[in-house]
Amino acid sequence: MKFPLARTHRLHELRPSHCGQRVTLMGWVNRVRDLGKLVFIDLRDRWGLTQLAFTTDVLVTPLAEVLAVRDEWVLAVQGEVAARPQEMLNHKLPTGEIEVQVTQWQVLSTAEVLPFPIAEGANITASDSTRSTYRYLDLRRSPVKDSILQRVKLVRAIRNALEAHDFLDIETPLLYKSTPEGAREFIVPSRIQPQHFYALPQSPQLFKQLLMVAGFDRYYQIVKCFRDEDLRADRQPEFTQVDCELSFVDQEQVLTIIEQVVQLALQEFNPDYEPRPFARMTYAEAMDNYGSDKPDMRYGLKLQQVDTEIFAGCGFQVLEDVVPADGEAIYAIKATNCGDKFSRRDFEQLQEVVRTAGGAGLLWIKVQQTLDDASAWQSPLKKYLDAARVQNLTKLLSLQLGDVVFLSVGERQRTRLALGALRVHLAERLQLCDDQQQCWLWVTDFPLFVRDREGKLGAAHHPFTRPHADDVQYFGSAPDKIRACAHDLVLNGVEIGGGSLRIHEPELQRQVFAALQLSAQEIDRKFGFLLRALRYGTPPHGGIAIGLDRLAMLLSGNSSIRDVIAFPKTHQGTCLMTAAPTTLPAEVLRDYHIKVD
Ligand code: ASP
Numbered sequence: 001m002k003f004p005l006a007r008t009h010r011l012h013e014l015r016p017s018h019c020g021q022r023v024t025l026m027g028w029v030n031r032v033r034d035l036g037k038l039v040f041i042d043l044r045d046r047w048g049l050t051q052l053a054f055t056t057d058v059l060v061t062p063l064a065e066v067l068a069v070r071d072e073w074v075l076a077v078q079g080e081v082a083a084r085p086q087e088m089l090n091h092k093l094p095t096g097e098i099e100v101q102v103t104q105w106q107v108l109s110t111a112e113v114l115p116f117p118i119a120e121g122a123n124i125t126a127s128d129s130t131r132s133t134y135r136y137l138d139l140r141r142s143p144v145k146d147s148i149l150q151r152v153k154l155v156r157a158i159r160n161a162l163e164a165h166d167f168l169d170i171e172t173p174l175l176y177k178s179t180p181e182g183a184r185e186f187i188v189p190s191r192i193q194p195q196h197f198y199a200l201p202q203s204p205q206l207f208k209q210l211l212m213v214a215g216f217d218r219y220y221q222i223v224k225c226f227r228d229e230d231l232r233a234d235r236q237p238e239f240t241q242v243d244c245e246l247s248f249v250d251q252e253q254v255l256t257i258i259e260q261v262v263q264l265a266l267q268e269f270n271p272d273y274e275p276r277p278f279a280r281m282t283y284a285e286a287m288d289n290y291g292s293d294k295p296d297m298r299y300g301l302k303l304q305q306v307d308t309e310i311f312a313g314c315g316f317q318v319l320e321d322v323v324p325a326d327g328e329a330i331y332a333i334k335a336t337n338c339g340d341k342f343s344r345r346d347f348e349q350l351q352e353v354v355r356t357a358g359g360a361g362l363l364w365i366k367v368q369q370t371l372d373d374a375s376a377w378q379s380p381l382k383k384y385l386d387a388a389r390v391q392n393l394t395k396l397l398s399l400q401l402g403d404v405v406f407l408s409v410g411e412r413q414r415t416r417l418a419l420g421a422l423r424v425h426l427a428e429r430l431q432l433c434d435d436q437q438q439c440w441l442w443v444t445d446f447p448l449f450v451r452d453r454e455g456k457l458g459a460a461h462h463p464f465t466r467p468h469a470d471d472v473q474y475f476g477s478a479p480d481k482i483r484a485c486a487h488d489l490v491l492n493g494v495e496i497g498g499g500s501l502r503i504h505e506p507e508l509q510r511q512v513f514a515a516l517q518l519s520a521q522e523i524d525r526k527f528g529f530l531l532r533a534l535r536y537g538t539p540p541h542g543g544i545a546i547g548l549d550r551l552a553m554l555l556s557g558n559s560s561i562r563d564v565i566a567f568p569k570t571h572q573g574t575c576l577m578t579a580a581p582t583t584l585p586a587e588v589l590r591d592y593h594i595k596v597d
Contacts, residue, residue: 012048016097018081026076030119039066051099058103072111078104132576150556151564157268161261167220172207183227189592200226208245212541213533217247234561237573245543251485251501254542278440286443291420296493297439299432301423306330310392316384329412331419337402339366353425359418360410367403441490448484461486466501499544506534
């Protein structure tokens with residue numbers, strides 16, 4: 001037997017109906033089992049496993065040679081498909097009713113001793129860094145491979161859905177001009193233009209807008225984006241967006257069309273998916289009810305603002321001293337019928353959760369024994385709650401015996417965010433999240449600007465986001481009040497995508513740049529090309545970018561985006577397999593006009 005020869009079947013294909021056929025198979029050795037006069041090898045490829053039987057009866061080579069074969073060698077074999085004896089049927093395997101009785105075989109490639117086992121079910125004790133160094137081996141393992149295959153399936157479904165809605169797949173440059181969009185950029189020195197730099201795009205934002213100016217109307221691209229940021233579990237320096245833009249649309253149309261595309265893709269990805277309209281909520285509602293701009297809607301635990309009057313004169317200073325006029329507030333979360341699930345120590349831990357999230361602190365009430373008398377309740381507050389306050393609280397929060405109330409007090413936004421974090425923590429602890437459930441949500445009407453610590457105005461999304469027509473009047477007087485025509489897409493508490501209507505009038509765009517304190521010179525230097533383009537007939541347009549890695553992670557049931565990226569980087573932004581980034585020899589740097597000490 002001599003390679004090259006044609007493979008006749010993939011390793012998931014053979015069935016009893018093939019019995020008697022001569023076949024040629026190729027793949028990796030998944031496992032070798034020596035039964036004396038008989039050696040079994042499970043051969044594996046991308047599609048599946050087939051059992052090979054080597055016996056001296058039909059084999060042309062000595063069995064001893066077969067026994068020298070090791071895991072992950074690559075073999076080509078020829079033999080005849082035969083039914084397995086009744087007691088050896090494996091109903092878990094699609095090919096479990098047959099085996100191939102090998103007559104000839106050839107080693108196509110051997111493998112060194114493996115850093116960790118590959119075969120299904122093997123116990124992996126190798127560290128993450130070993131697995132990353134040998135990523136190509138880790139990718140052979142079923143759970144890892146399956147996650148990548150799920151991503152592939154998702155990408156195909158998204159592409160099909162976008163194509164079905166007339167979106168055009170158009171590429172945009174990766175060597176780009178430095179145009180800050182919020183995050184720090186990766187820069188690329190130019191060799192030909194000394195001391196000039198490209199930037200890798202944080203997203204194709206301006207190119208997609210220019211494609212709208214060019215008249216392409218519906219654009220999409222499944223595209224790499226780059227952000228040189230501190231990395232967290234769900235961040236990578238390079239990541240993939242499903243980037244979309246549409247012309248002649250208002251925000252309602254953007255949401256409707258993108259929702260249709262996402263629903264279509266989800267149905268192709270998972271035929272059991274039952275499309276339901278995505279929920280809608282404004283940013284103000286999300287913050288007030290859930291303490292988050294990306295609330296997980298699989299469970300309740302809503303925040304409720306507590307009228308400060310209830311605690312006026314109660315004697316407990318923290319609650320008495322709240323001054324709504326200074327932007328302070330009291331918020332509560334009620335956890336229904338779970339008093340027995342929290343001990344005093346648990347409450348102390350929860351206090352830490354709230355403090356870590358920026359809250360001032362946490363108060364709690366375990367409602368027990370009676371609804372009328374706080375002296376029977378468990379709470380640091382109980383002696384401050386007279387009958388009237390008990391009644392008011394019970395009414396406001398519809399309290400029942402067994403309920404637990406969490407209260408936090410302080411600056412409104414900080415308090416809401418802290419209780420929002422507590423809400424997520426409680427839901428996990430009380431196991432309220434159903435992994436099978438998908439709660440999709442649009443959040444709209446974000447603020448156009450945010451302020452940094454020094455109070456300087458910055459773009460909350462990016463500076464090309466359109467302000468609400470009703471709020472343009474506030475540009476000079478109260479920019480914090482201006483709402484953006486922006487939208488985020490949220491799945492189970494994770495931000496999956498974000499976008500907006502864009503500014504298509506050069507004057508309005510200049511006004512936003514000016515509000516961001518860019519000088520006229522800076523505006524021209526950084527964004528002159530955009531302002532020029534907007535003067536040549538620009539359709540109203542808008543769009544969205546969906547984070548493919550995160551979506552693939554959630555839909556494949558993984559907890560890190562690294563699981564759905566074939567070659568991810570570490571938390572330090574390095575690639576352990578190729579050892580990137582690397583230093584470069586001085587003469588190479590010289591070509592790029594870079595001096596190093
Ligand atoms: N370019 C934006 C981003 O990457 C998305 C958009 O506005 O379409 O966040």
